[in-house]
Amino acid sequence: MLSYEYVKCTALNQAFQLLEKGEKVYPLAGGTDLIVGMRGGKFAAKMLIDIKELEELNVLKEDDQGITIGAGITLNAVSNYAPILKNIRILAEGCHSVGSYSIRNRATIAGNICNASPAADTAASLYCLDAVINVCGSGGSRSVPVEEFFTGPGSNALKKGELVSSVFIPKPYPQGKGIYIKASRTGSVDLATVGVAVQNLGKTVKIAIGAVAPTPVRAFSVERAVNENGEKDWAKAAKLVHDDISPITDLRGSREYRYHMVEVLVRRGLEQTMGV
Amino acid sequence: MSEKITINFTVNGDGDVREAVVGQTLLKFIREELHLTGTKEGCEIGECGACTVLLNGKPVNSCLVLAVELDGKDLVTIEGLSKNGKLDSLQQAFIDHAAFQCGYCTPGMIMASKALLERKPKPDDEDINEALSGNLCRCGAYQEIREAIKASSRT
Numbered sequence: 124m125l126s127y128e129y130v131k132c133t134a135l136n137q138a139f140q141l142l143e144k145g146e147k148v149y150p151l152a153g154g155t156d157l158i159v160g161m162r163g164g165k166f167a168a169k170m171l172i173d174i175k176e177l178e179e180l181n182v183l184k185e186d187d188q189g190i191t192i193g194a195g196i197t198l199n200a201v202s203n204y205a206p207i208l209k210n211i212r213i214l215a216e217g218c219h220s221v222g223s224y225s226i227r228n229r230a231t232i233a234g235n236i237c238n239a240s241p242a243a244d245t246a247a248s249l250y251c252l253d254a255v256i257n258v259c260g261s262g263g264s265r266s267v268p269v270e271e272f273f274t275g276p277g278s279n280a281l282k283k284g285e286l287v288s289s290v291f292i293p294k295p296y297p298q299g300k301g302i303y304i305k306a307s308r309t310g311s312v313d314l315a316t317v318g319v320a321v322q323n324l325g326k327t328v329k330i331a332i333g334a335v336a337p338t339p340v341r342a343f344s345v346e347r348a349v350n351e352n353g354e355k356d357w358a359k360a361a362k363l364v365h366d367d368i369s370p371i372t373d374l375r376g377s378r379e380y381r382y383h384m385v386e387v388l389v390r391r392g393l394e395q396t397m398g399v
Numbered sequence: 400m401s402e403k404i405t406i407n408f409t410v411n412g413d414g415d416v417r418e419a420v421v422g423q424t425l426l427k428f429i430r431e432e433l434h435l436t437g438t439k440e441g442c443e444i445g446e447c448g449a450c451t452v453l454l455n456g457k458p459v460n461s462c463l464v465l466a467v468e469l470d471g472k473d474l475v476t477i478e479g480l481s482k483n484g485k486l487d488s489l490q491q492a493f494i495d496h497a498a499f500q501c502g503y504c505t506p507g508m509i510m511a512s513k514a515l516l517e518r519k520p521k522p523d524d525e526d527i528n529e530a531l532s533g534n535l536c537r538c539g540a541y542q543e544i545r546e547a548i549k550a551s552s553r554t
Contacts, residue, residue, distance in 0.1 A: 126401045129421040129467050151465075158424070158463050159444045173468065223533025225458045225511060226445055311532035312446050 125161055128170040135179055135288075139261040141172050143284035150174050150286050152195055153229035155222065156238040175231075180288060189293040191257075194233035194286065198245075199224070201232050211292060213301030213322055217248030220303060220318070223311045233287040236272060239279045240314065242334035242375075246273065247320035248303050250331035250339060252292050260285035273338035299323025300396045304388045308375060316376040317384045321392030326350075328397055330389060335368035335381055342367045345389060349397070357397070361390035406470040410435075411479030419466035426450045428466035429476060437477035437506045441535075448534030451507035452476050458514040460533065477506035480513065489513055492551035493544070500538035508534050512548045521552050 132138045142148050147169040151157055160166045174180055175195040182193035185206045192201055201207060202218040221227060221235060221244045235245045236256065246269070254269040261284055269290075272280045281287070301322035307313040318333035327350040330342035344363040348354040370381035403418040410433060419428060429438050429452065441449030443462045450461040453475040480487035489509055492498070499505045508531065515522055515530035522530070527545050536544065 124401060124420065125422045127422060128402060129404065129465070131467075131470070153463075154465065154468075155445055155460075155463050158465070162443070171465075222445070223448070224530050225448060225451055225460050225533040226463070228457045228459050229463060 125168075127161075127168045129173065130170065131173045132177060135174075135177060135259065136261070138172050138174050138177070138286065139259075139284055141170065142286065143261060145170050148172060150237075152180075152231045152234050153197065155226050155230040156234060174286065182289060187294065189291055189296075192232055192290045192292070194231060194288055194290075196231060196233075198222075198227040198230050198232060198235070202227070207292075210296050211252065211301075213248045213251055213297075213303055213320055214245070214292065216303040217245045217320065220244040220305045220315070226312070232290050236269070236290070237279055237281070237287055239273055239275070239277050239338070241273075241276050241336060241338055242315045242318060243273075243339065244303070244305065244315060244318055244333065246339040247318050247331040247333045248301070249290065249292075250341060251301060251320045251322035251329045252297070255291040255293065256280075256287055257289045257291055258285050259288040264288070266291075270341070275337050297322050297324050297329075299325055302392060302395055304392055306384050306388060314375065317370075317381055317388060319385065319388040319392050321389070321396045323396040328393065330364075330392065332364070332368065332385060332389075334375070335370040335385055337369075340367055342389060345393075349393070357390050357393035357399075360393060361386045364389045404467050404470070406467060408469045408472050408474055410474045411476060419469065421465075421467055423466045424462050425452070425454075425464040425466050425469055425474075426461040428469070429461060429474075432466075435476050435478050439503055439506055441503070441507075445533070446535070447504070448507040448511065448531075449504055451510045451534065453510055453514055456514065456517065458511045458530075475510070477509060480509070487513070488554045489516065489548070489551040492547040492554075496543045496547040496550060497540070498543040498547040499536070499540050504534060504536045504538075508536065508544055512544075512551075516548070516552055522548065 149168045151171040151173045152175040180193045180195040198218040202215040249269045256267045256272045303320045305318045320331045322329045333339045344366040348360045354360045372378045402421045439449040441447035445460040445463045452461045
C-alpha cells in the first residue's frame with residue numbers, strides 16, 4: 124500500500140499553505156487520474172489535500188457574464204446542467220466523452236485540464252468556447268486563457284502553491300452548432316485517439332483538436348482557409364489540418380493513422396456544423 | 400505503517416465508525432475491513448466496473464475512491480439490496496434472465512443498474528448503455544443484462 128498523508132481541507136487558505144510549504148503535495152478532487160497515477164508510479168505523492176468539499180469550489184452558476192464551474196463540480200453535473208445542455212452542446216459532449224458514467228460521478232472538469240493530457244476530452248471544447256481558467260493561491264487570484272493553461276503533456280500553467288478554483292465560460296455563447304467528435308478504441312472509458320471540436324460561430328468557424336500534439340491545439344490553417352479565404356470545400360479545407368498537428372505513435376494509434384483520422388473528423392465536423 | 404484516520408459512515412443502512420488506513424482504497428476497505436466480499440476487484444484502474452458501489456446514492460468505482468473519503472458518506476454495496484432474506488427485484492430479474500455466466504461483473508452491473516432505475520424508472524436502451532458504460536462483462540451477457548433491467552423496471 125502507498126504511504127502518504129491525507130488532509131481534508133476545511134478552508135482554501137489551508138490548502139494554499141499546504142501546497143506552498145510541502146513537497147509533492149497533490150490536490151485531490153475526483154481522484155480518477157490521481158489515484159490511478161499514484162498506483163502506476165506517475166505521481167509520487169507525499170500528501171493529498173482533499174479540496175472537493177470546499178464550499179468555494181462547489182459553485183455551478185450562470186450569471187450575465189457566463190457560467191462558472193467550480194473545481195469540485197463533477198463532469199456528470201456539468202453535462203447535465205440545464206444552461207449547458209441547452210446552449211453549449213459542445214461542452215456537454217466533451218464532458219460526456221470522458222471515461223464512463225461512474226467515472227464522471229467523481230471526475231471533475233478542473234481535474235481533466237489540470238491533468239493536462241494532450242487527449243483531455245474537455246479541452247478541445249473549452250478552446251472553442253474561449254474558456255478562462257480561474258487560478259487561486261495565497262498570492263491572490265489570476266485568470267488564464269485555456270489555450271495558455273496547457274504547457275505540455277501532463278504540465279500546466281499552475282505555479283507552486285496554486286490551484287484551479289473554477290472554469291469559466293464567457294458570454295455570449297456561440298450561436299451556431301458545435302460538436303465534439305472522438306475517435307477511440309472503445310465506445311467508453313478509453314482516452315481519445317483523436318478528438319475534434321468544431322464550433323460554428325455564425326459566419327466563421329473555430330476548430331480545436333486533442334491527442335495530436337503535446338497539448339490540445341487549434342486548427343489555425345483550416346480556420347484561415349474557411350474564415351478568411353472563403354473555402355467551402357470542406358474536404359479541401361480539412362486537408363490543411365496536417366500543418367497544425369504533430370502526432371506521435373502510441374498504443375492508441377500510429378502517427379499516420381492520426382493524420383488520417385484528424386482529416387476525416389475535421390471534414391465531418393465542418394459538414395455537421397457548417398452545412399454540406 | 401501508514402497513518403490511520405477515524406471515519407464515520409453508514410453502510411447498507413447501518414451507522415459505523417472505523418479506523419481507515421490512509422492509502423487504502425474504498426474497495427480494499429469494503430472487502431478486507433468490512434468483510435463485504437460481494438464487491439469485486441477487477442482492473443483496479445477504473446476501467447471494468449466490477450467494484451461499483453453506491454456512494455451517497457451515486458455509482459462510483461470503489462477502486463478510485465480512498466477509504467478515508469468515506470467519512471460522512473452513505474455507502475451501499477451489493478449486500479445492501481436484499482431485505483429480510485428476500486432478493487431485490489433487480490437481483491431476481493438478473494437470475495430470471497440469466498444475465499450472467501461467470502458472475503464476476505454482476506455485483507457492479509447490479510449496483511450501476513440500481514442507480515439507473517432510481518433516477519430513471521423506465522430506462523430505454525440508450526439510458527442503459529450510458530449507465531453501464533463503465534461496466535465490462537467478459538462473458539458478453541449484455542443483451543440479457545439489458546432485458547433484466549427492463550423487466551425489473553416493469554415490476
